[in-house]
Structure formats: C-alpha cells, structure tokens
Amino acid sequence: MNELAPSTIAGIGGFLTGLAFGAVAQRTNFCAMGAISDFVLMGDGRRFRAWILAIAVAIMGTQALHFAGVLDVDKSIYLSGTLGWLGAIIGGLMFGFGMTQAGGCAGKTLIRLGGGNLKSLIVTTVLGIVAYTTLRGLIALFRVQLEDATNIDLKARGLQSQNIGELAGMAVGLNSGTARIAVAAIVAFALLLYCFRDRDFRRSPVNIIAGILIGACSVAGWLVTGVLAADDFNPVPLASVTFVSPIAESLQYLMTFTGSTVNFGIGTVGGVVAGSFLVASLTGAFHIESFADRNDLVRHLYGAALMGAGGVLALGCTIGQGITGMSTLSLGSLIAWLSILGGGYLGIKYLEEGSFGDAIRAVFARG
Amino acid sequence: MTPMANVTLDAKGLNCPLPILKAKKALKDVAVGGTLEILATDPGSVADFDGFCRTTGNELAESSQDGDVYRFVIKRLK
Numbered sequence: 001m002n003e004l005a006p007s008t009i010a011g012i013g014g015f016l017t018g019l020a021f022g023a024v025a026q027r028t029n030f031c032a033m034g035a036i037s038d039f040v041l042m043g044d045g046r047r048f049r050a051w052i053l054a055i056a057v058a059i060m061g062t063q064a065l066h067f068a069g070v071l072d073v074d075k076s077i078y079l080s081g082t083l084g085w086l087g088a089i090i091g092g093l094m095f096g097f098g099m100t101q102a103g104g105c106a107g108k109t110l111i112r113l114g115g116g117n118l119k120s121l122i123v124t125t126v127l128g129i130v131a132y133t134t135l136r137g138l139i140a141l142f143r144v145q146l147e148d149a150t151n152i153d154l155k156a157r158g159l160q161s162q163n164i165g166e167l168a169g170m171a172v173g174l175n176s177g178t179a180r181i182a183v184a185a186i187v188a189f190a191l192l193l194y195c196f197r198d199r200d201f202r203r204s205p206v207n208i209i210a211g212i213l214i215g216a217c218s219v220a221g222w223l224v225t226g227v228l229a230a231d232d233f234n235p236v237p238l239a240s241v242t243f244v245s246p247i248a249e250s251l252q253y254l255m256t257f258t259g260s261t262v263n264f265g266i267g268t269v270g271g272v273v274a275g276s277f278l279v280a281s282l283t284g285a286f287h288i289e290s291f292a293d294r295n296d297l298v299r300h301l302y303g304a305a306l307m308g309a310g311g312v313l314a315l316g317c318t319i320g321q322g323i324t325g326m327s328t329l330s331l332g333s334l335i336a337w338l339s340i341l342g343g344g345y346l347g348i349k350y351l352e353e354g355s356f357g358d359a360i361r362a363v364f365a366r367g
Numbered sequence: 368m369t370p371m372a373n374v375t376l377d378a379k380g381l382n383c384p385l386p387i388l389k390a391k392k393a394l395k396d397v398a399v400g401g402t403l404e405i406l407a408t409d410p411g412s413v414a415d416f417d418g419f420c421r422t423t424g425n426e427l428a429e430s431s432q433d434g435d436v437y438r439f440v441i442k443r444l445k
Contacts, residue, residue, distance in 0.1 A: 029411060029414050031383070031411075033383070033384070034383055034384070034411070034415075037383065037384035037387065037388075038415075038418065041384060041387055041388055041391055041419075042387070042391070042418065042419050042422045042423055043422055043423075044418050044419075044421075044422040046418070100384065103382035103383060104382070104383070112382070115410060117382070119382070280410075285410045287408065287410055287435055288435075289380070289382075289408055289409070290380065291380065292379065292380025292381050293380070296380060296381065348384060348388075351384065351385065351388055352388055352392075
C-alpha cells in the first residue's frame with residue numbers, strides 16, 4: 001500500500017511533528033532560554049520544570065518503545081560507541097551562551113519566525129550557514145581535529161553504547177538490559193518528582209501541558225523515522241526532533257531543491273514555522289518585529305553564530321540534546337545539556353552585568 | 368488619561384530576556400510605592416511581566432496593548 005519513498009514519509013512526518021511542536025510552543029510560551037532566564041532573573045521555576053517534564057515524558061515514551069521492541073534507539077547518533085565529551089562541553093557552552101544573546105534557542109528562533117519576528121529570519125540564516133560551515137565547511141577542519149584528539153572510543157573499553165544505564169550496570173556489575181531499565185525508571189521518576197513536588201508548577205496547567213506535549217513530539221519523531229519510514233532496503237537515519245543541523249540542511253534544501261532529498265529534520269523546520277504561524281495568526285499574537293538598534297543586531301548575529309557552531313559541536317541543541325538526546329539516556333547528551341544550561345546561565349549574567357568578566361564574577365559570587 | 372508613572376522604560380524592539388532584565392534593574396530605582404512603566408513589542412512579554420510580578424511580589428497595575436506596543440505598569444511593593 002505504501003508507494004511513498006521512506007524519505008518522503010520521514011519528511012511529511014517531520015513536518016507534522018514540527019507543526020505540533022511549533023503550535024504548542026507558540027501557544028504555551030515553552031522556551032528553553034526563557035526557562036533559564038525565569039529561574040535566574042526572577043526565581044520562577046515553572047518553565048524550567050516544563051522542560052524537565054518534557055524530558056521525563058520523552059524518556060518514558062522512548063524507553064518504552066525501545067524495550068517493547070518497536071524501535072532500536074541504539075541506532076541513533078546519541079548512543080554511538082564514541083563519546084565526544086569535549087565537543088559536548090565546548091559546543092554546549094557556546095550554544096547556551098549564544099541563545100541568550102539571540103533571543104532564544106534554535107527551535108525558539110523558528111517559533112519566533114512563525115510569529116513574525118524578522119530578527120529570527122537573520123538568526124536562522126546565520127545559524128544555518130555557520131552550522132553548515134562547522135558540519136562540512138571551513139570550521140569542520142577544526143571540529144574534526146578536536147573530535148579526533150578527544151573523543152573516547154567506548155567500544156574499545158567493552159561497552160556497546162554511551163547509555164547511562166549501561167555505564168552504571170558495568171560499574172556495579174549488573175547486566176546491561178536490567179541496568180538500563182532500572183536507570184530509565186529511576187531517572188524518569190526523579191524528574192517527575194522534581195516537577196510535581198513544586199506547588200507553583202502543579203498549579204500551572206499551561207506548563208504541565210507544554211511539558212507533556214513537547215516531550216510527546218520527541219517520541220513521535222522516533223516513531224516517524226524508526227517505524228513509519230522504516231524500510232529494510234532504503235533506510236532513513238533514526239532521528240527525532242532537533243534543530244541546528246536541520247536548519248542548515250533546510251537552507252541547503254531550499255537552494256538545491258531539484259537535486260535534493262527531503263528528510264525528517266527538514267520537515268520539522270518547516271513544520272515548526274508553519275505551526276507557530278498558524279497559532280500566532282489565530283490568537284492575534286502575530287507581529288512583525290525588527291531590530292531595536294545596532295547593539296540588538298550585533299547580539300543576534302554573534303548569538304546565532306555561536307548557536308550554529310556550538311550546536312554542531314555538541315551534536316544538538318536544547319531540544320536535540322536537551323530532550324531527544326536525553327530520551328535515549330545518553331551520557332553525551334547529559335554532558336551537552338548541562339553545558340547548555342551552564343552557557344545559558346552565563347549568558348543571562350553577561351546580559352545583566354554588561355561584561356564577560358563581571359558575568360564570570362557574578363556566577364562565582366552566587367555559587 | 369492613565370496616570371503618569373514615576374519611571375518609564377522603553378524596551379520596544381527587545382526580546383526576552385531583555386525587557387524583564389531591564390525592568391528588574393529599573394525597578395531598583397523606583398521608590399517603594401512608586402510605579403514603573405514599560406513599553407515593549409515582544410508578544411512574549413505579556414506572560415513574562417505577569418510572571419515577574421507574581422514571583423517578585425510586586426503589583427502589575429496595568430497590562431494593555433496599543434497596536435503593536437504593549438504597556439505594563441508595575442507598582443513596586445517591596
């Protein structure tokens with residue numbers, strides 16, 4: 001019955017997943033950078049908990065699909081046998097810092113674009129070009145050298161993947177399958193506890209709904225590439241929602257359309273902008289926005305460049321590593337996510353203090 | 368006529384987190400009981416200022432929209 005090529009199914013599925021993601025995020029104000037800034041600037045942890053809930057939902061859904069044998073999440077890039085720890089740290093810090101300067105992470109930029117923010121058009125373009133330069137262009141030379149010099153080959157140490165459960169199992173002498181299920185359950189439970197023990201979060205249905213639906217989008221992405229578009233002869237890469245490389249690929253796809261093949265990520269990028277645009281139009285939130293002044297433009301430009309290069313180095317963004325990667329319980333994703341949080345915190349402090357030195361001092365004075 | 372605020376912050380054209388960040392700073396210069404008016408164009412600022420006042424214990428005396436410009440008046444309570 002299936003006459004569509006697997007890549008086309010992945011592209012359409014990606015578009016629909018992105019459509020839901022964009023609509024939900026536009027409607028609920030879900031925002032990773034906003035989550036950090038709410039916490040740092042006003043001690044409001046509700047949006048941060050929405051992010052944590054999204055991670056918990058993504059872990060539960062993804063791990064359930066994995067252990068039910070519906071898809072093999074070990075085939076994703078997040079669980080490769082090579083741990084790129086330094087790229088995750090440097091790239092995560094760059095991405096986190098960059099998103100605070102550019103008005104939001106890569107995904108949020110697409111959501112803002114759908115809402116009529118033309119600054120986001122510039123951020124998307126610069127982010128995409130710099131990301132592609134880091135993937136395949138000039139900066140790729142440095143990236144490959146860095147990776148060759150620091151990546152750790154876990155397979156040489158007798159491990160199949162960088163799954164935290166597997167690593168924990170090896171440490172305590174449990175078999176890998178049992179350890180992975182145990183760790184998945186413990187982590188998901190701990191994250192849920194962190195969310196729902198907070199009274200403010202329990203009383204914020206919009207953030208609860210945002211967390212559940214954004215997490216579900218990540219699970220849906222795995223189903224699209226791992227089940228719907230699965231094909232023994234012509235497989236598509238197992239992937240789910242992430243934005244940096246897909247923005248780069250989308251720019252290339254637009255320019256070389258007649259000679260290019262669509263994929264899941266390209267579909268999501270278009271879907272997020274469309275979903276956000278639809279909701280913004282229907283709710284009256286659509287506004288054409290432009291740069292406030294020269295400094296505003298400068299901040300957005302280097303923020304976009306940092307996100308483009310950092311997102312490729314770290315193998316993902318606040319969503320790609322922070323939710324999708326985390327759903328696989330990958331050690332590299334955890335390192336990248338924590339680094340993004342650190343970079344974001346530093347970025348907010350930089351905006352607050354006005355200089356890098358003062359920002360660093362403020363971080364440690366607080367600590 | 369809306370009563371004049373003690374201090375006005377023009378955050379038009381700026382996006383999250385800058386309007387909140389600048390408002391937080393500007394509020395420090397407002398006497399307790401005084402008001403700070405903020406003008407912004409970021410649609411996200413509506414939810415942001417609502418949350419800001421809730422968590423910082425100040426009063427959001429006004430939240431209105433005139434065309435593309437949002438106007439918020441915060442009364443400093445502490």
